[in-house]
Amino acid sequence: MVHRRQVGSDTLILGNQGALFGNAMTWWDHDTGSVWSQPIGEAIAGPRKGQRLETLPVEFTTWGAWKDAHPDTLALQADGKPSGFALKDFLIVLSSGDDTRGWRVPDVQQHGVINDVVDGQPVAVVSDPTNEQRWSVFSRQVGDTVVDLEIVSGTLQDSVTGTTFDPVRGFGTSGALGDETLELLPGFTSFPDDFDTFWPDGSLWSVN
């Protein structure tokens, strides 16, 4: 996961608490010593208890797929080896307000696009038709219009206006809304067990 490590005007330096909460990792902040839970990004003890960090959009993908989409990317100077984890083992999760939604990666890959509503907001989870190791979560609200996305001949397209969008970055490529860009939402990947533990009220998408 990736979090913005700022609360108000305070920038936090976070360390590893060395403890588990709900079987997931915890952090400590260097200025107050408060303890934070990673999956929910919330302080669970200490002076900052109850404060939250913003979750940022992040992709779990392969190096090849990432580099194709972002040729100018920087790479952490570190060993990179096969991890044993695969994207298909995860859920893609979006938390908004009091609502949390999870989509199984194989479902997203199978459908190409899943149009959904989270916290009253129309959203879409998109598997890149050119590389199923890439995915994005977008808002479907474009100005006053709510788009209904589908994959047509390998292209991400609004079924109403016929506008086509880049499936990774969301910018319009042709059609009536071609000058618009779909807003990227802070979706992240989660282990299924963590989803059940930290978002017990969250719902998992299914065909029915």
Added chain:
Amino acid sequence: MSVVIIAVFLLALAIVVPVAWFFGRSSLSSSSMSSPFSGNGGGTYDPVKAGEELPDGFRQIVPRDAIRPVYEPVFVPADSAGWDDNIEVIGVFSGIEAKAYPISFLTRWEMVVDELDGLPILVSW
């Protein structure tokens, strides 16, 4: 996953500590990135040590920063990374700057305290 990491950590500790002692070096003084297992974090308020009430399901396993975060990450251009295309990474993109972190590295170090296009971020596994 975290349970596995802790088990690996304890096993590594059982090996590393006697070896480090034998060679007369303190694991606390290591600032290199040769091993994520060092240890730090004393001195600051700790709700666990202070006896503060913690929520159910909280378990302290090892000391703070025993699995040491990367506090000062270094980056290289994509073509200098030396990674195979099929390895798994976490990628972040600000709209201007993109950064990638190998999962195999994050599963050992767990945290990278970083910035993305000037925004302070934390990458964690």
